[in-house]
Amino acid sequence: MATIVNIKEEKALVVKDFEFTYASADTPSIKKLDMPVAKNSITALIGPSGCGKTTLLRSFNRMHDLYPGNRYDGKILFKEKNILGPKIDLINLRIQIGMIFQKPTAFPMSIFDNVAYGMKLQGIKNKTELYDRVEKALRDAAIWKEVKDRLKHDANGLSGGQQQRLCIARAIAVEPEVLLFDEPTSALDPISTAGIEELIIELRERVSIVIVTHNMQQAARVSDYTGFMYLGELIELGRTEELFVTPKEKLTEEYITGKFG
Amino acid sequence: MTHTQKRVLLNNIIMTLSTISAIIGIGFLFWILGILVINGVDALSWNIFTQEGAPPGYEDGGLKHALIGQLMIVGVATFFGVPFGILAGTYLSEYGQKSKLAETIRDVSDIMMSAPSIVIGAFVYAIVVVPMGHFSGWAGSIALTIIMLPIILRTTDDMLQLVPSTLREAAFALGAPKYKVITQVVYRGAKAGIFTGILLGIARVAGETAPLLFTSFNDNFLNTDMMEPMASLTVTMYNYATSPYEDWQRLGWAAAFILSMFILTLNILGRIFIMKKREK
């Protein structure tokens, strides 16, 4: 059984007895997983490649529904509702639970239109409101100064690190409650990485964050809680400083001391 | 001879043979273009654009009837072929994907692409011209639409599939419904490629003669009624060039020149768009 620390904060998400099976697989990629995600905190997911971090993360916004035949079992509670239930409005869910991908995903449109995209989807048409919120999102993503004179330029002209911050601006512009990051810095240089990490830490005040990373130092630097996954199971979830210093599980200890992975 | 010497010799022989072949191929191309330009430019005059066809021996015959007929037949074919092709390509890439139905449509459209165009002409003759009782501009447009469709459908399908799936996922992750993901994000990403497909599709049908002989046939005078037989550059060129009259033959050269320049321009534009996309 997994060792799961008691969480003092309110919970943004509660995973209960969760299993996930890909359409093409015979056995579940996530097995009987229980896990709380604390509100207004940063929860990092670590573990060797292929242990199911991405699979779990993409269950939180039901990304797996884009491809036919995938199966969820168990429950994931968000605001007391099971988001795996049949009556869930996926569009509404994804507005509240945003996602940042491994590689920047700037849309082939202007910088402004990128950030305004989610708001326009929600029917916000008022020009001044749009402009104000785009500016605020870009400021919050610490990229306003670099792009304020070229909002009408194609977003693909930005550097990788700038594009990733643009994607963060686009995600926070719609004011989600949870933000999911899947190795958001693995395609970036160290300086951009440091910038994104700083940004994630600042965002904690407004959103609950789950971040997948294969980089243990990154987990240690940014997160409040860390979950260690292995072969589709959650082995241990603890306060980050405790998990890295005094892991309760032998597997966790072996992983963080570099014995495998 | 050592092994190395043998290899070097063989290499030189193959290199020489392939270079000669390439030069011969390009030589023919420039020969054709050269003759076309010399005779075509020589035959060009203002009358070509302002006068309709005239019986042989009259000084003031032109190609106005064929130019306008060509534009109408190809224009109508484009008007129907492009949206239909793009929608069908969208179905294949975004909805059908790897399903049986989608793969069958891909196979059928590949077969259609390599079908001789005269067969499509004969088909439209049987299902449109015969029931109507006469040739018509419409029948010509229908034939060209059928020829254009698989080209646009397949390029759209290919270009949409080139758009990374992470871009679609990012749009879904912001709460976009599928039709908006396709129309607002995926289409934008594939814009240049789809446009190139359209240009190449038009270029392909603009040079067709055989299917028009069976369908829109010909008219030596200006006619803008699509219900009636209609002149086109290609069929006019065929008629004039094979006629024994020197003035008609000159008009045939002019038609060949205008048509080739039009198609060449479309192809070059198409290539420029593809290159621009690659630069990014």
Ligand SMILES: Nc1ncnc2c1ncn2[C@@H]1O[C@H](COP(=O)(O)OP(=O)(O)O)[C@@H](O)[C@H]1O
């Ligand atoms: N689309 C898929 N179809 C089938 N199996 C998959 C798919 N994606 C991932 N998997 C499998 O699920 C397991 C977990 O993968 P993933 O969540 O990507 O791991 P991680 O993000 O921790 O590296 C792996 O065994 C992987 O092979």
Ligand SMILES: [Mg+2]
């Ligand atoms: Mg992963």
